[in-house]
Amino acid sequence: MPPATQQPSRPLEFCTTGLCVPGKHYMVDTTPKINQILAMIGKEQYFTINRARQYGKTTTLHLLELALPKLGYECAFISFEGIGDEPFESAEAFCPVLLRQIARYVEKRNPESTTIWRNDSITTFEALEEWIAKNCKDKKFVLMIDEVDKTSNNQVFLRFVGVLRNLYLRRGGEESITFQSVILAGVYDIKNLKVKLAQAGQYTLAEGESRINSPWNIAVEFNIDMSFSAPEIATMLNEYESDHHTGMDIKAISEEIYYYTSGYPFLVSRICKAIDEDFEKKWSLDNIQLSIKELMLTDNVPLFTDMMHKIEDNKELKDLLYKTIVQGESYEYSTANPAMQLGVMFGILAKKDKMLSIGNKIFETYLCDYFISINRTSAKKNIAQARVSEIIENGVFNMELCLKKFAQHYYELYNESRAKFLEDECRILFLTYLRPLINGWGFYHIESETRDNERMDIVVDYVPEQFILELKIWRGDSAHKKAYEQLGKYLDSKGKDTGYLLTFDFRHKNTANRTSTRKKAVKWIKWQDKKIFDVMV
Numbered sequence: 001m002p003p004a005t006q007q008p009s010r011p012l013e014f015c016t017t018g019l020c021v022p023g024k025h026y027m028v029d030t031t032p033k034i035n036q037i038l039a040m041i042g043k044e045q046y047f048t049i050n051r052a053r054q055y056g057k058t059t060t061l062h063l064l065e066l067a068l069p070k071l072g073y074e075c076a077f078i079s080f081e082g083i084g085d086e087p088f089e090s091a092e093a094f095c096p097v098l099l100r101q102i103a104r105y106v107e108k109r110n111p112e113s114t115t116i117w118r119n120d121s122i123t124t125f126e127a128l129e130e131w132i133a134k135n136c137k138d139k140k141f142v143l144m145i146d147e148v149d150k151t152s153n154n155q156v157f158l159r160f161v162g163v164l165r166n167l168y169l170r171r172g173g174e175e176s177i178t179f180q181s182v183i184l185a186g187v188y189d190i191k192n193l194k195v196k197l198a199q200a201g202q203y204t205l206a207e208g209e210s211r212i213n214s215p216w217n218i219a220v221e222f223n224i225d226m227s228f229s230a231p232e233i234a235t236m237l238n239e240y241e242s243d244h245h246t247g248m249d250i251k252a253i254s255e256e257i258y259y260y261t262s263g264y265p266f267l268v269s270r271i272c273k274a275i276d277e278d279f280e281k282k283w284s285l286d287n288i289q290l291s292i293k294e295l296m297l298t299d300n301v302p303l304f305t306d307m308m309h310k311i312e313d314n315k316e317l318k319d320l321l322y323k324t325i326v327q328g329e330s331y332e333y334s335t336a337n338p339a340m341q342l343g344v345m346f347g348i349l350a351k352k353d354k355m356l357s358i359g360n361k362i363f364e365t366y367l368c369d370y371f372i373s374i375n376r377t378s379a380k381k382n383i384a385q386a387r388v389s390e391i392i393e394n395g396v397f398n399m400e401l402c403l404k405k406f407a408q409h410y411y412e413l414y415n416e417s418r419a420k421f422l423e424d425e426c427r428i429l430f431l432t433y434l435r436p437l438i439n440g441w442g443f444y445h446i447e448s449e450t451r452d453n454e455r456m457d458i459v460v461d462y463v464p465e466q467f468i469l470e471l472k473i474w475r476g477d478s479a480h481k482k483a484y485e486q487l488g489k490y491l492d493s494k495g496k497d498t499g500y501l502l503t504f505d506f507r508h509k510n511t512a513n514r515t516s517t518r519k520k521a522v523k524w525i526k527w528q529d530k531k532i533f534d535v536m537v
Contacts, residue, residue: 012243014273016266020059022066026272027059028228028265029235034063036224038071041142041181046168047222048148050189052347052359054266054303056226057185061144064183073180074113074141076105080157081147088156092123098160099131102143115139125163132167133177140180149186161190161215168218189345190216227263230254236272248283256288260445262360264347266303270295286463293443296366304366310346311367317343324349324358325368325446326428328456331356361445368431368446375425375432384409391437397462399469399500403535404522406433406502410537426504427456427471438462447490455483457490468496474505474536484527491530503536 015025037060040047049057061077068075078101087097096119103118115135122131135141148157167178184190234254241248261267274291275283295301311318316339323329333340333351340356343349348367350359358364386405391398410429431444438444438460447457460467470487474480480503487499521536 012239014269014276016054016269016273018058019062020056020269021062026236026240028232028268030056030060030063030232033224033226034060034067037064037183038067040220040222041068041073041183044180046164046179046182046216046219047184048190048216048219049183049185049222049226050187050345051226052264052345053187053306055347056265058146059265060226061146061183061185064142064144068142072140074106074110074115074139075144076102076117076141077144077146078102078105079146081150088154090156091125091128091159094156094160095122095124095128096120098128125159128160129163129167132163132179136179137177142181142183143179144183144185146185148184148190149188158190158215165215165218184216187345190219226265228258228265228268229263230258233257233263233268240272240276244281246281246283252285253283253288256285260288260292260361262350264360264362267295267360267362286461289443289461290463292362292365296362296369307346307348307363307366308370310342311348314339314342317348321348321358321367322371324356325364326371326425326431328427357448361448364448365443365445369435371428372432372435375428384412385433385436388437395441397438397442397460397465397467399460399467400533402434402437403500403502403533406430407522407535407537409433426473430471430502431458434458434460455486457487459494466494466496467500468494468498469500469502472501472503474503474507484525484532487532488527488530497529498531498533500533501535503534505536 012024012026015021020027041064049060051057058079065075065077078098083097083101087093099117099119099122103116106113106115106117117135119131122128164178164182171178230251231254234250237248237250237254241250257268257271261271271288271291274294275281275287278294279287279291296304311321320331320339320343324331331340332354333344333356335341340349343356344351347359348363350357358367386402386409390405391402434444442460442462444458444460447459456471458469458471460469468487468491470483470490472480472483483501483503487501491497491499521534523534525532525534
């Protein structure tokens with residue numbers, strides 16, 4: 001919905017904590033998305049909005065809450081967050097609490113309503129069915145429940161979902177009347193709550209039992225894209241610019257924010273809030289990168305903390321992320337793979353043209369830093385480190401010297417017995433070497449679109465310089481020439497004429513001869529109209 005008129009006494013601000021409110025916060029215009037959801041409600045559809053943490057679920061429900069009465073609907077917007085676990089211990093405890101929540105909402109929003117939802121004598125699901133039918137008669141009533149997966153014991157809630165299913169299947173007949181639409185919101189899809197219960201040790205799947213819960217099979221798929229596109233981000237920045245007149249290039253800024261965030265709502269708002277409040281409203285591409293670096297160095301960011309808990313709790317997901325980010329493995333998405341399914345559900349992974357990818361560049365860099373940190377604490381993966389003062393002089397980063405020093409230290413590390421290990425870990429070794437050198441002012445990210453098990457492009461921003469590196473594994477002379485061509489095209493896309501190519505050669509030769517030959521394989525070459533610093537180790 002379009003934000004309301006700004007109140008002069010309280011300027012709008014960017015919100016990164018909880019509900020975004022029109023007239024109080026700068027907000028992306030999500031009117032087309034809200035209209036799509038309203039169309040689903042008009043068709044009497046039931047569905048789940050399951051998206052990752054801080055993905056705008058609650059704000060979306062709030063905007064629906066504002067729109068529904070204008071279209072002749074009654075509604076109740078309730079949440080299971082903060083009500084504790086006791087209501088979910090039995091039907092006797094659950095039914096009165098549910099009805100009190102609905103009643104409080106209706107009584108507060110519509111004091112003149114004659115509907116009486118509150119009834120503490122309803123203590124069975126059979127009685128609950130009858131009460132819902134009575135109160136929904138001759139009404140278009142929409143029930144929205146937020147944070148449906150916040151309870152520790154979801155089995156009672158699943159029985160309530162079964163009640164909704166029974167009413168839904170019988171609606172249209174004279175015997176039962178029910179909600180026009182029911183919208184459930186949470187990280188876990190209702191169909192996957194068994195997964196959550198099993199992970200918490202509260203439920204054991206019987207032999208042959210499906211991981212998918214059947215009570216919610218009446219629901220339609222919710223396929224509305226809740227991420228923000230660059231043009232949608234621009235709607236928020238247009239409103240901001242009309243208030244502050246900073247002179248920003250709204251199109252360029254919106255596209256850059258989208259480039260790093262893939263439109264993840266929290267990340268979009270966090271970058272905007274940082275530039276507005278911490279970077280003196282100086283909207284530049286450099287400050288976007290610096291705000292991201294500041295975010296990733298901030299302790300206790302709930303989104304990152306929650307993401308890491310999920311990764312640490314799931315070894316299969318952790319291994320999948322390592323293979324994808326560090327080793328460049330590519331996978332086709334499969335709903336039969338639990339790690340892939342969870343990664344997408346949590347927003348860490350995404351489906352793109354049937355293939356699996358990391359959700360956004362910020363997550364990718366954050367997770368790469370995480371794997372680098374693990375690598376640095378592992379003695380078997382240690383590599384000698386250049387001094388920062390050698391590589392950075394007067395605030396200027398010397399990428400040529402950085403690569404020369406890395407090659408020197410890599411020669412000292414290499415031996416034939418470790419060849420297989422180094423082939424698997426060469427990329428993480430270089431990133432482990434690079435990160436401490438740029439940690440003061442630098443920022444790097446992996447270019448997802450060009451990463452595979454043969455190639456990884458890394459963009460290093462050390463303001464005001466930007467360096468384009470390609471990491472390759474040696475696959476022969478023709479493949480090496482192709483690497484020049486690939487790097488040249490990528491430099492063109494970035495508007496650069498200088499690039500860096502680091503090739504890891506694992507051909508089996510005598511170690512001494514190999515080392516001697518390699519020390520000569522550091523040179524500048526001219527490729528078409530590009531300069532490429534070519535390093536082979």
